[in-house]
Amino acid sequence: MPVLQIAPHAESIAALLSTLNRALHLSxxxxxxxxxxxxxxxxxxxxxxxxxxxxxxxxxxxxxxxxKQHPEWALHGVQDSLKLPAPVRSAIAAHHERWDGRGYPRGLQGEEIPLLARIISVCDVYDALPSARPYKPAWSQTDTLAALRRGRGLAFDPVVLDAFLDLR
Known part of the structure; x- marks a missing residue:
């Protein structure tokens, strides 16, 4: 059976969550x-x-x-091979949904989006923007934080974003 390799981007996001977990009082x-x-x-x-x-x-x-199909492919891939709890599966499937409903794959909005997906969304963008990609240069920390602030109430849950920004 092949070993699942976790990308450095995913490890970075997971590392960002430890203090945010406490700030949001997650169980x-x-x-x-x-x-x-x-x-x-x-x-x-x-x-x-x-x-x-x-x-x-x-x-x-x-x-x-x-x-845009990758969240659903991720869900089906882990669902078929791993027995993950529903909150994990729903967070994976909804991590590209947007607070204003313009995300994907299902166009969920606001609190229809599972809380864990809303948290991953903020951390995902925070980690991705300062990273150089073939399609974009690395953003500065200042520009990254400004983009997150501009996304408050549009892309991001204001409560989650505020908690994240308070930790920066």
């Missing part, structure tokens, strides 16, 4: 679920062509649609 079981979901949230990218993940320019509409 021990939610903390464990959140940690697992953070580690597994992007495993649905494994079936995507590497050329798509490394593409330097903008994605075509078809490529964007393919990429």
């Amino acid at each position: 021990s079981s939610d903390q464990t679920a959140l940690h697992l979901a953070a580690l597994l949230h992007d495993v649905g990218k494994r079936p995507l062509p590497q050329a798509l993940l490394d593409k330097a320019g903008p994605l075509t509409p078809a490529e964007r649609q393919l990429l």
Whole structure:
């Protein structure tokens, strides 16, 4: 059986969660679920062509649609091979939903989005923006925090974002 390799990005997100867990007063079981979901949230990218993940320019509409399937692929991949609790599965499936309902894959909004997914979303963006990617340069810490603030109430749950920013 192949060993699941966890990307450094997922490990970084999981590491960000320890103090945020306490600030949001998560239960021990939610903390464990959140940690697992953070580690597994992007495993649905494994079936995507590497050329798509490394593409330097903008994605075509078809490529964007393919990429938007990764949360559901992650859910199905872990659901079929691991017996994970429902909070882990729902966080994995919803980590790209947006507070304002313009996210994917289901267009959930506000508190329809599982809390653990809302937490991962903030940490995901915080870790991704300062990282250089083939399609974008690394953002400064100042620009990253400004982008998060601009997303308050749009992309991000205001309570989760405020707790995260208070820790910075």
